[in-house]
Each structure stands twice: as C-alpha cells, then as structure tokens.
Amino acid sequence: MRLGAWLQPGDVLALEGDLGGGKTTFVQGLVAGWGSAEHVVSPTFVLVNLYRRDDGAPFYHMDAYRLSGPAEALDLDIAAMWEEAPLVVEWADIIAEALPEERLTIRFAWLGELQRTLAFLPTGERPRHLVRRLRAAILRGL
Ligand SMILES: Nc1ncnc2c1ncn2[C@@H]1O[C@H](COP(=O)(O)OP(=O)(O)O)[C@@H](O)[C@H]1O
Numbered sequence: 212m213r214l215g216a217w218l219q220p221g222d223v224l225a226l227e228g229d230l231g232g233g234k235t236t237f238v239q240g241l242v243a244g245w246g247s248a249e250h251v252v253s254p255t256f257v258l259v260n261l262y263r264r265d266d267g268a269p270f271y272h273m274d275a276y277r278l279s280g281p282a283e284a285l286d287l288d289i290a291a292m293w294e295e296a297p298l299v300v301e302w303a304d305i306i307a308e309a310l311p312e313e314r315l316t317i318r319f320a321w322l323g324e325l326q327r328t329l330a331f332l333p334t335g336e337r338p339r340h341l342v343r344r345l346r347a348a349i350l351r352g353l
C-alpha cells in the first residue's frame with residue numbers, strides 16, 4: 212500500500228519470479244496504494260491493464276509472459292506508458308532490454324504454501340530512494 216502511494220510517472224517496477232510467486236497479488240496492493248479501487252487481474256492475455264485513480268491518473272500493469280521478447284514490448288510503445296504513468300511489469304526478465312536501466316527489480320520466490328520472499332534490487336537514484344523510504348517505513352512499523 213505504501214509503495215503504491217509513492218509511485219509517479221517514470222517509475223518502472225520489474226517483477227521477476229515463477230508462477231505463483233505472488234507478483235499479481237503484490238500489484239493488487241500497489242494499485243490500492245496508488246488510490247484506485249479498480250479490480251486488479253492478471254493481464255496475461257490482454258498484456259496490459261490500465262487502472263485509474265479517482266482523479267483519473269493512470270497506472271499501467273503489464274504481463275510479459277506471452278511476449279516473444281524486447282522487440283515486441285517496444286512495438287507496444289512501453290516507453291510511452293512509463294512516461295505517462297507508473298508501470299509495473301510481471302515476467303519483466305523476458306523484456307529486460309526494453310525497460311529503462313533505472314528501474315526497481317523485485318524478485319519473488321516461493322518458499323512454501325504460505326511464504327514468499329521478495330528481493331528488492333534497485334538500479335538508479337530514484338529506485339534506490341524508493342527502497343530506502345520503504346525500508347525506513349517498515350522499520351518504523353508503519
Ligand atoms: N506474500 C504472499 N504470501 C503468501 N501467499 C501469497 C503471497 N502472495 C501471493 N500469494 C498466493 O500465491 C498464489 C499466487 O499468487 P499470484 O500473485 O497470482 O502469483 P504470480 O502472479 O507471481 O503468478 C495465490 O494463491 C496467492 O494468494
């Protein structure tokens with residue numbers, strides 16, 4: 212919920228990890244934090260979902276699972292998406308070369324039925340700032 216509220220256009224979150232890792236569930240929290248009451252579903256077949264906040268501000272949610280690679284992502288003009296809004300991508304490793312170098316990679320791993328681990332791997336100043344802020348909020352217990 213926190214992280215979603217801090218996102219702004221230009222922010223790219225690259226989610227990696229196997230099926231069942233918790234990527235779509237994480238996006239539900241992000242979108243709620245962003246301030247949209249819209250229902251989040253996996254965009255595996257439609258490729259991209261758009262959620263709007265009450266004030267109309269957009270948030271893009273892409274699933275790269277069915278893309279052949281970075282070229283197909285560029286055909287979808289994903290740069291225009293992240294310039295307009297925050298963009299979160301599931302299966303981001305498939306299209307890594309089409310994403311900006313400055314991004315927040317989050318790697319999901321399945322530990323057991325009720326346990327997941329998330330590794331936050333920021334590259335660039337803005338993603339590092341987001342992770343520092345998140346860590347501080349968690350340590351304060353907020
Ligand atoms: N942090 C979590 N802890 C425990 N279970 C989770 C967590 N995140 C997701 N799940 C459960 O794992 C399953 C797969 O989640 P999902 O978000 O669809 O994964 P993905 O999008 O990575 O394939 C769902 O049943 C979901 O309820």
Ligand SMILES: [Mg+2]
Pocket residue numbers: 234235253301
């Ligand atoms: Mg998913």
